[in-house]
Amino acid sequence: MTVVQASEADLPEKSIRRTFALASRLRARLGAKDANGAASRMALIAFVIRVISAAIAFVSQIIMARMMGEHEYGIFVFVWVLVILVGNLSCLGFHSAQIRFLPEFVTNNDIDQVRGLTTTARIFALVSSSTVALLGYFALSLFGETIESYYLIPLTIGLFILPMIALGDTMEGTARANSWALIALSPTYIIRPLLILVFMIGFVHFGEPKTAVTAMTAGLAATYLTTVVQFFNIDHRLRKTFETGPRRVEFGAWVRVALPIFLIEGFGFLLTNSDTVVTGLFLPPGEVGIYFAASKTIAFVQFVMFSVKAASGPQFSALYAAEDRSGLARFALSSTRWTFWPVLAVGLTALLFGKFLLSMFGSGFVSGFDVMVILFLGVLGRSLVGPAESLLTMAGEQILCVKLYAVALAANIILNLLLVPMLGIEGAALAAAGAMWIEAIMLHLAVRNRLSITLFAFARHPVAADGSKE
Known part of the structure; x- marks a missing residue:
């Protein structure tokens, strides 16, 4: 289930009809041909990026598996899947709620709410994911003895990655809501996996062991670098597009939409990744x-x-x-x-x-x-x-x-x-x-x-x- 589909799925029927009406007015303003062409370009760019991403991920996983071996590679992929899963869910749907609201705000020329939502979504993502990370740290401190020792350090590193995963997903939602397909998807699906591989090869070249700990450290460096650059890039585009000004925050209304998104995306995301998580709980790395x-x-x-x-x-x-x-x-x-x-x-x-x-x-x-x-x-x-x-x-x-x-x-x-x-x-x-x-x-x-x-x-x-x- 894609993010766009999930974000639309939270709406009651009346809201969906209102969204269709807004889209119709927008097409009337821009011209149906231009609107359809923009949507087609967005879909095409998204598809091309996902295909390129799959190829990069496949090749990079082959290289890392051959470097680390089955045991260490298994530790890495289990922890990395957990980090991506929890980091995304910790946004509680706010990252995708932007895709629901921002086009409507722009159509209605309500720029104050555009500024308010984009700022609120970032802060919420960082606070919620950091809270989850702290709870995870306390859980590791209390129950660490019941966890296999080879998982402890990778899991601890993963906790430090969580806030940047959540912020990156939020910035992706902001960019997608504005139809900035390339800068929305390329950081997560192309740049970050390439940087993980580059950092891993670099660390090993300078004498670090070929272990899951080294791989998670590479993931930490790649995620922070990718997300920080993406943040400043999108923030610059927002300021250039909407200029600076007052912010209007309607947190309650946004939360009522974000939580259904969280449920739908959460079920879909867990459905996709639960097999890997369960194998990690019951089987050796x-x-x-x-x-x-x-x-x-x-x-x-x-x-x-x-x-x-x-x-x-x-x-x-x-x-x-x-x-x-x-x-x-x-x-x-x-x-x-x-x-x-x-x-x-x-x-x-x-x-x-x-x-x-x-x-x-x-x-x-x-x-x-x-x-x-x-x-x-x-x-x-x-x-x-x-x-x-x-x-x-x-x-x-x-x-x-x-x-x-x-x-x-x-x-x-x-x-x-x-x-x-x-x-x-x-x-x-x-x-x-x-x-x-x-x-x-x-x-x-x-x-x-x-x-x-x-x-x-x-x-x-x-x-x-x-x-x-x-």
């Missing part, structure tokens, strides 16, 4: 490293789903706002087919070269091929209903989406707790795949019941709002 490498190798398949979501979301909005239910049904089915068949083709290609790709991490990582196969079957099942959650969100069914994600997350965690101790990393893969199938079934039923649309890749016809086939 070497197994965690193998699982992470396998999951990241097959993750290329998910970029097909990401691209279709990015392209279909605005069209879903327009068709639903125009009350063109027949067109919405046809487009939804078409989007589903454009999701499933490319996922099948890309996934089979990835599996064809799977053992070779895993061997690039190191000879011991080839044992993760079965994990790749199982995860691919899960992604394939999820692709059968295409961008269903985006369709529901654009149709005002955001509360239902929260409930579905909560059920899918609960199923994922329960399956992980049951299967990982028994089957190891294959159990984690089965849990993740099972949760994806459960999610797909629930989304299919939800779309059918709420929108009267049959969203299934092999469906011959969509079902329009009046129940007739198109």
